[in-house]
Amino acid sequence: QKEVEQNSGPLSVPEGAIASLNCTYSDRGSQSFFWYRQYSGKSPELIMFIYSNGDKEDGRFTAQLNKASQYVSLLIRDSQPSDSATYLCAVINSGGGADGLTFGKGTHLIIQP
Amino acid sequence: EADIYQTPRYLVIGTGKKITLECSQTMGHDKMYWYQQDPGMELHLIHYSYGVNSTEKGDLSSESTVSRIRTEHFPLTLESARPSHTSQYLCASSARGGASLLGAFFGQGTRLTVV
Numbered sequence: 001q002k003e004v005e006q007n008s009g010p011l012s013v014p015e016g017a018i019a020s021l022n023c024t025y026s027d028r029g030s031q032s033f034f035w036y037r038q039y040s041g042k043s044p045e046l047i048m049f050i051y052s053n054g055d056k057e058d059g060r061f062t063a064q065l066n067k068a069s070q071y072v073s074l075l076i077r078d079s080q081p082s083d084s085a086t087y088l089c090a091v092i093n094s095g096g097g098a099d100g101l102t103f104g105k106g107t108h109l110i111i112q113p
Numbered sequence: 114e115a116d117i118y119q120t121p122r123y124l125v126i127g128t129g130k131k132i133t134l135e136c137s138q139t140m141g142h143d144k145m146y147w148y149q150q151d152p153g154m155e156l157h158l159i160h161y162s163y164g165v166n167s168t169e170k171g172d173l174s175s176e177s178t179v180s181r182i183r184t185e186h187f188p189l190t191l192e193s194a195r196p197s198h199t200s201q202y203l204c205a206s207s208a209r210g211g212a213s214l215l216g217a218f219f220g221q222g223t224r225l226t227v228v
Contacts, residue, residue, distance in 0.1 A: 034216045034217075040153075041152070041201075041224075042221075043219040043220060043221055044156070044203070044219050045219070046216045046217070049215060049216050088156070090216070090217075101146075101207070101217055103155070104155075105155040106155060
């Protein structure tokens with residue numbers, strides 16, 4: 001069974017610090033990796049995708065991928081209270097198809113003012 | 114910005130009623146999905162479609178049904194609503210092939226309450 005694992009949290013980070021969110025996946029053939037942000041009562045919003053080993057930066061967000069270790073992480077620099085949300089990791093598995101997109105359960109992030 | 118729309122946003126309905134939740138996207142995406150999510154809980158895939166005339170059941174068993182007669186439209190129907198169907202329903206879509214690597218995009222969701 002293809003799994004995506006995240007620590008459910010809550011992860012509490014002081015304002016201005018770096019928030020680090022981690023995700024591991026079981027399917028070594030996974031192709032592409034996504035981070036979604038979901039505010040309470042809202043739908044998930046795609047914020048980053050990565051498919052090559054290494055780092056990908058977009059503003060205050062950096063996605064890191066290590067396929068050998070099967071983990072992907074999201075760093076949020078200069079954390080703001082507006083970053084408080086649940087962050088979902090998602091993976092496109094090697095099986096492809098419409099069911100190839102697997103979500104983790106999400107990590108609840110709290111940025112303390 | 115994703116162009117995927119769900120209606121209604123909120124629905125309160127009595128037990129036993131038939132309901133249809135609408136989902137439309139203007140991105141030409143082949144793949145579409147329905148997820149169910151309770152407050153503070155994980156996403157559960159209940160239906161998906163590869164394209165027109167394709168529908169498949171997801172990981173979570175659901176009494177709902179779906180249809181895909183047009184690429185842009187993926188409605189979900191409950192023939193007889195029950196209080197256990199109270200939840201948020203999220204529709205999403207994604208491209209196929211290499212463009213699928215760009216991820217799936219979600220509508221704003223329908224919050225259903227069955228009384």
